[in-house]
Amino acid sequence: MKLSNMHLKTLREVPNEAEIASHILLLRTGMIRKLVSGVYGFMPLGWRSVRKIEEIVRQEMDAKGAQEIHMSAVQPAELWMESGRWFKYGPELWRLKDRNGREFCLGPTHEEIFTDIVRSDVNSYRQLPLNLYQIQTKYRDEARPRFGLMRSREFVMKDAYSFDRTFKDLDKSYDDMYDAYEKVFTRCGLNFRPVEADTGAIGGSNSHEFTALSEVGESEIAYCEKCNMAATTEKAACVDAPASNEKELPLEEVHTPGTKTIEEVADFLKLDKTQTLKALLFVTYDDDGKEKGYVAAFIRGDRELNRTKLVNALNIPEHAIEFADEAKMAAVTGCVGGFTGPVGLHDCKIVVDSEIPGLRNLCAGACKADYHMKNVNYGRDYNADIVADIKLLKVGDPCPVCGAPVKHARGIEVGQVFKLGTKYSESMGAYYKDENQKDQLIVMGCYGIGVTRTLAAIVEQHHDENGIIWPMSVAPYHVIITLVNPEDEVQSKVADDMYQKLLKAGIEVLLDDRKERPGVKFKDADLLGIPIRITVGRGAASGQIEYKRRSETEKEEISAAEAIARAIRTVEEEK
């Protein structure tokens, strides 16, 4: 395409709202366009790249025998009530009513719809396995949409659902998708890592996130360089401290004025933080958003709470819990802000981290202002409603697999695969008849790729201070020919000739024939990040042009014919 005909509006300045590179660059290149907070449109170049990612996804899904379909984005509430998610899903579920008052939502995922398909279409074991997918616009009414395509309210997603006879068959489907995802993200040019993940609101047993490594990512992952363990910090299991064989000492109340934090009390009493017990206080809500009860969670003083693990231990939706108003909670449970301990607490659910019962003689709040208790022991002095691993795996903690110290990294979740098992087939009644004509639950998996988020992740990993550096596979165009002086007949002829020849060879090529200063054109070429840049300037008179890769600094003067041959070869190799 000729740039003089293209709708292109690049920006020199960094848009106010944008903080991270992908957001800044996608806006500056004019590839995306904000409509309202968290809702973006795609302009010609941006949409081309989205469609290339879609095509890569489609090819790899098809290669695994998955079949593309397209279901409605608008879903009736009834199906979500059947699965139980209508109430469990938080305010991120964008709900609406039709003219008759019937309730719908704009689908964030499609488990219900796909389960509904198989429960009506699948009768026999002969119809399984089955993998259906779609590439579609999805919705999440985020409280704080941010970072452009990274966390938006409308986004393009590929979602696939597998249906199997057995859990063993599900393993095979899961592995197939895992493999397809590795291929997809490799082809997209991403540096990524599959990590074990929590299953969140989707439910199910096993899950992996595909994380594109990036400092600006919202996923934090813990990984071990020794044994390759990798998991989201939400999910990563922790190694409990070894059980103590200290003798249980008598409970002792001590005056600890003004020591509201673990640091303060440990300092004051000259204790190591590992000898203290930290309390975290929460209120929970029911499906209607009314306060339901209080929760006190206890972990060793040096640990940090893993909120996801706590939510899972309580078996409640993520949005059904918040930090408690301590004054309100005190009136009901006897807790005392800054001095809460497990002894003497009442009328609340007590959750204790899994290593606590093995530890001895900890120091905890006395539920009395300015007092702590020493030598608090689980079993003797208090009991818990739930004992579970609710702590965070921190940098340097022992790896849960091999014991080596773990590291942390940040990343962008670009894909996730789940073993759903029979969660949805059970709640919605999806069965097949086995060889003996007996009804069996269909075993499900689900698999998502954030197509538009992948676009942002690619930009995060492929840019420099001048702009984007597209991998060939997802570049909106392969080649840009910068015609330095469109008034110069020789230059125009050479540029146009190359343009036509490249087009004919099936290369996607932009010809920058705009009447702009050369500096503007070079800046735009860098900003847009087209992988191969051909500059037709004064050298054109002697048949020479300048050939440059966007990813490299060297330029070469070569003949037009050689440039064409080289561009065709390179695109063939890399696309």
Add this chain to the structure above:
Amino acid sequence: MKLSNMHLKTLREVPNEAEIASHILLLRTGMIRKLVSGVYGFMPLGWRSVRKIEEIVRQEMDAKGAQEIHMSAVQPAELWMESGRWFKYGPELWRLKDRNGREFCLGPTHEEIFTDIVRSDVNSYRQLPLNLYQIQTKYRDEARPRFGLMRSREFVMKDAYSFDRTFKDLDKSYDDMYDAYEKVFTRCGLNFRPVEADTGAIGGSNSHEFTALSEVGESEIAYCEKCNMAATTEKAACVDAPASNEKELPLEEVHTPGTKTIEEVADFLKLDKTQTLKALLFVTYDDDGKEKGYVAAFIRGDRELNRTKLVNALNIPEHAIEFADEAKMAAVTGCVGGFTGPVGLHDCKIVVDSEIPGLRNLCAGACKADYHMKNVNYGRDYNADIVADIKLLKVGDPCPVCGAPVKHARGIEVGQVFKLGTKYSESMGAYYKDENQKDQLIVMGCYGIGVTRTLAAIVEQHHDENGIIWPMSVAPYHVIITLVNPEDEVQSKVADDMYQKLLKAGIEVLLDDRKERPGVKFKDADLLGIPIRITVGRGAASGQIEYKRRSETEKEEISAAEAIARAIRTVEEEK
């Protein structure tokens, strides 16, 4: 693809809800799937055909230099308020709120969004002309969704918007799109007719509908075989009866007991219906849905009212008018059900058809039960607030262009092109600077193709009693190989060999290797309507297979090699 691996569920019976061929066949082939009333999903075969139509549309749009983008389906109310459509658009506009109570709609069209793009991106005349389009899921919350994809609440649409400097340039853009649409629908195998159309809620001056001819279509068109005039009956202009040169006779009240209809009064008074005046009574509503006032429309007794023309004459939204409750209206305006005439009516808007002022001595209701007035004359006895053509062009009426008697036909509106002019650029402030740096309004056009409705229209025109007969260009697959007996090794080998060779040649081929009775397979092949059917049966032993076009009745016994060559050639020619 092998059918044994494909998710395919065909139905033998006609689904209850379906009345027309496309709805029945798309459901019976399992290509579409109803989610709720007016909302359908697309299963593998259906989605393949939709994507083929999309690709045809994309190619023809790109060939005209239009650029594909992708805007949000969710649109903020603010933009619709700017254009004035938030209130004018009826309950078909599917409205919703986000978690913060901000109002949005699910876009039925995108004029506001695209106008917003150009008003911010376009500064100079040098950036024009511009044509941007998208292929996207659209929404209309229909009161009575029906006929499957024909009138659904969610549908795939291509919408394009052109931006020009002048109305003359708009003519060129419009002609380009008109031409592209002719190519698109021709490639889709449709028998269609472009007809002049009303501009409806979109607004603007000129418009053509592309109508796929079909008895089940909801568009009624009037056309002339002599001069090629063609228009929707909503739009079609009428030729007024010639003005009368009769002398005006004195008004005369006559007793006409029980003659409530035109037929009755004409019979009773022995008048021709052309000598009578028919009254139609309406109530109108304001933007908040409150009653605003009454309207009495008068046409010659033998004519029918064209409601669209009336709405346009009144310059109100289509949904802001309904037939009046005569009793309620009588109290305000003095009308009398069955005996309403223009003389003596008060406190209502009087709209008179354009030919009425030229006629003389008509018989009209006397606004008095059981009485009519004879010799009612416009100007002398009454006046109107509006005089406009509000009558329907009926079969046999003179063609407004050449005077020959017109015919009627029914069709499915698969596309529409509009000259919007400056309607949106004016209301939303979209200007460009001309050569003299002066602000000028951008001149717009908009152009829609109902992609999923086109799919239905194709099926309406291409089917027989056994199923669909796909044109090659939009067939989900080109060839189906029916393997009669999968247990037979020779048959299996021949079928599989042909399958592989066709795949390798880039042919989209289905292999029916299911363990089903041959009758079931043949029935499914007919139902699915794949253009080329190759049957591998007993003849396989001697190297012969059966070759048949779905559109024809003859079968031929030919060699496998010849069948492959012929299939490849045919697909090449027709795809």
